Amino acid sequence: MLVPGAARKRQGDIHMTETSEVRTNDEVWVVGATGRVGRGVTARLAARGLTVVPVGRSRERMVAAGAGAGLPGDAKVVVAHSAERIAEEIVRERPRVVVNTMGAFAATAPVIARACMPGGHYVDQASDLVAVQGLLALHDEAVRAGSTLVTGAGFGVLATEAVVAKLCEGRPAPHRVLVDAVGSVAVEAGVLGAALAASMVDVLTTGGRRYENGRLVTSRLGADPQRLAFPDGESAKSAGVASGELVAAHTVSGAAFVTATSGLVPTAPLLRALLPLLGRLLSVPALRRLAVDRLGQVRIKAAPRPRKHSWGHAVVEWADGTRHEGWLRAGDGMDFTADVTATVTELLARGVGRPGSWTPAAALGADLATPAGGAFILD
Ligand SMILES: NC(=O)c1ccc[n+]([C@@H]2O[C@H](COP(=O)([O-])OP(=O)(O)OC[C@H]3O[C@@H](n4cnc5c(N)ncnc54)[C@H](OP(=O)(O)O)[C@@H]3O)[C@@H](O)[C@H]2O)c1
Incomplete structure (x- = not known):
């Protein structure tokens, strides 16, 4: 209910x-x-x-x-x-x-x-x-x-938060939680738009985070790159990110150790290596404004969604070794x-x-x- x-x-x-x-x-x-x-x-x-x-x-x-x-x-x-x-x-x-x-x-x-x-x-x-x-x-x-x-x-926050909440229902606070969010979105023709551009730049400037011993600590943006195999047989790559999903997974579970990955974070080695530098550059207010402005004006072509489903995923582990895994399958992320x-x-x-x-x-x-x-x- x-x-x-x-x-x-x-x-x-x-x-x-x-x-x-x-x-x-x-x-x-x-x-x-x-x-x-x-x-x-x-x-x-x-x-x-x-x-x-x-x-x-x-x-x-x-x-x-x-x-x-x-x-x-x-x-x-x-x-x-x-x-x-x-x-x-x-x-x-x-x-x-x-x-x-x-x-x-x-x-x-x-x-x-x-x-x-x-x-x-x-x-x-x-x-x-x-x-x-x-x-x-x-x-x-x-x-x-x-x-x-x-x-x-x-999709961002609920698709993973809901899985963690389900897996933790009626159980004590777990020790460790890992969440992964991989959306699949059809692209509309037009400009990218300032709102989405600002969100992308914010991910780069915030860098990486995870929870360790209950504390939010800095980690590398793009850490732990992985290929996730979805229950429908498709797969996609994701990597570590500081996100609302991370905060929500920590709050809803009470776990001391939490990490989050996203399909939006680049996983190619060269790009991953450049992420910290890009983040530092875009933290300069004038460069941030310029990047949001330019990125927002980028023209994009219409494209169908890359995969049939968007997926939220969570693995929850308790101190006694109990482990539960769950998925939320959705359609187009938008x-x-x-x-x-x-x-x-x-x-x-x-x-x-x-x-x-x-x-x-x-x-x-x-x-x-x-x-x-x-x-x-x-x-
Ligand atoms: N959590 C999730 O899973 C999720 C999913 C999708 C999107 N999002 C986020 O949701 C936000 C919206 O995405 P979108 O794709 O809908 O963006 P969008 O198409 O660019 O729409 C932004 C809207 O905000 C208006 N706006 C922008 N600046 C304004 C201002 N200063 N005053 C008044 N109105 C203003 C725009 O109006 P104009 O017509 O005047 O430009 C437009 O209507 C983004 O931050 C995106 O990252 C989150």
């Missing part, structure tokens, strides 16, 4: 915080509704009958994207050009839920999430370590405000992401969810992956 623990009670549109009652309207705002994730989320929420309001930089592009997503021609849109301006509009109008798909989450998520409090709720698809840690750091503030904040509502975000958003709009700041399975249970087309294969 979805939603473990105490489901928060909703009384019409009045939300209880620790100190007061706060009114929100019934709107769900989608920041970045013209983008790939944003369009998918807007269409899914509109089809579920929610009052969806596209938020972004261009009224014309949002009206067109809204129409494509099935919103009426006269649907409300909010025009704002930065996270700060969007936050001002949220404070003024008090939507019930804000979905942030504009990217650069380490910077934009805290600004937008704070504006939702008190009483309003927040969802994003961050999967980089800094952004996920930054949002989770707002936990106590969110509890006091009666708001539910969910970060990592996508579709899975839009489905997960839409489901989380709908649940929060209905008043389901505990106040606080969470990763998706921690907030609403591992079975959140199932309505998004995920299937668990557990030993």
Whole structure:
């Protein structure tokens, strides 16, 4: 069943915080509704009958994207050009839920999430370590405000977090957890886009991390390259990364030793050797801006997804030598992401969810992956 623990009670549109009652309207705002994730989320929420309001930089592009997503021609849109301006509009109008798909989450998520409090709720698809840690750091503030904040509502974070949660269910905290995320995504023709470019650059600048004796320590980006054999007979390479998946696997399991790999990290020896240098160079703010700008403008050709399935994988080991392994099989990683975000958003709009700041399975249970087309294969 979805939603473990105490489901928060909703009384019409009045939300209880620790100190007061706060009114929100019934709107769900989608920041970045013209983008790939944003369009998918807007269409899914509109089809579920929610009052969806596209938020972004261009009224014309949002009206067109809204129409494509099935919103009426006269649907409300909010025009704002930065996270700060969007936050001002949220404070003024008090939507019930804000979905942030504009990217650069380490910077934009805290600004937008704070504006939702008190009483309003927040969802994003961050999967980089800094952004996920930054949002989770707002936990106590969110509890006091009666708001539910969910970060990592996508393939990145949920596909591995859900497997770890399933494998640890009813068992004591394990000693060691390894998670691997290998998405398979169809490419749309067009420019790569600044949001995705920023995510790629963030992976390089953060470098590698793992948990040792319960502490987050630096490791090499691209460590432990491996070829993963999937249960459907296909295979793909992955290598070590500092990610939201790493943080979520640690939090949900309580394991002292945790590592994470991703199929997005280059595994070719020459590229792996260059990763630390690239990371240092891109940490220079001017070079980072240049790289995000140039990369964001790169034109890409349409391509089908490289493999039939996206896979989340976890191996969990206990101190007594017990070992369990599991997989989450999903379809296209982007579709899975839009489905997960839409489901989380709908649940929060209905008043389901505990106040606080969470990763998706921690907030609403591992079975959140199932309505998004995920299937668990557990030993
Ligand atoms: N967790 C996961 O598994 C997962 C999966 C997929 C994507 N993601 C992440 O989700 C984010 C979105 O990805 P995407 O592919 O949908 O990106 P995208 O297609 O580039 O869309 C970004 C959207 O944000 C808007 N935007 C950008 N800067 C803005 C600003 N300053 N003010 C207002 N709106 C702004 C864009 O509007 P304009 O039309 O004005 O440009 C566009 O609508 C990325 O960070 C990506 O890495 C995560």
